Amino acid sequence: MKKGLITCVECEEYPCERYARRDWGTDQLSRTAEKSLSNIEESGMEDWLKEQKRRQLLLESLLIDYNEGRSMSFYCLAAMLMSPELIEKAMGELKERIVDGQINSSNVKGKAKALKEIIQDLAQEHDIELKLKKL
Numbered sequence: 001m002k003k004g005l006i007t008c009v010e011c012e013e014y015p016c017e018r019y020a021r022r023d024w025g026t027d028q029l030s031r032t033a034e035k036s037l038s039n040i041e042e043s044g045m046e047d048w049l050k051e052q053k054r055r056q057l058l059l060e061s062l063l064i065d066y067n068e069g070r071s072m073s074f075y076c077l078a079a080m081l082m083s084p085e086l087i088e089k090a091m092g093e094l095k096e097r098i099v100d101g102q103i104n105s106s107n108v109k110g111k112a113k114a115l116k117e118i119i120q121d122l123a124q125e126h127d128i129e130l131k132l133k134k135l
Contacts, residue, residue, distance in 0.1 A: 009041045032081060054084045061091070068112040074130065078119050081128050090118045 008014050040048045059079035063072060081086060094115045097103045103114050123130045 006045070007037060007040055009037055009045075014041070051084065055087075058084055058087045058091075060114075066084070066108070066112050066115045068093075068109045071112050071116060074116060074119075077130050078123070081130065082119070082123060082126070086122050086126065087119070090115060090122055093109050093118050 003011060005011055008016075036048065039051075043093065046110070056079075059075060062075040062079065094103070094111065097114060098105045098111070103110050120130060
């Protein structure tokens with residue numbers, strides 16, 4: 001915030017030499033940060049913030065409805081790295097399984113396990129790695 005700006009995208013010099021030299025790394029979090037700047041540049045801060053709010057609401061739903069006490073980190077990572085559309089697709093698929101009687105709606109552990117598998121499958125289909133790296 002040296003120039004009083006919130007993001008690099010707001011600077012008239014963006015993308016500058018310093019930005020180009022930055023080592024974004026190869027991990028998911030670094031690529032997500034770089035992609036966020038690109039999305040802000042493309043669609044504007046207001047639309048990007050709307051998407052972040054949508055992610056937040058989806059994450060809250062995941063934590064309230066499908067967290068058996070061990071899935072918080074996984075859901076947080078999924079909500080950050082996956083598009084809201086993919087998260088909604090996973091939740092929809094789980095609801096279909098519940099309606100079909102494949103999963104008991106009152107079994108929180110069963111719902112969490114099934115949803116995590118669905119999310120993981122969708123992530124793999126879209127080349128998204130949902131693993132926390134140990135420090």
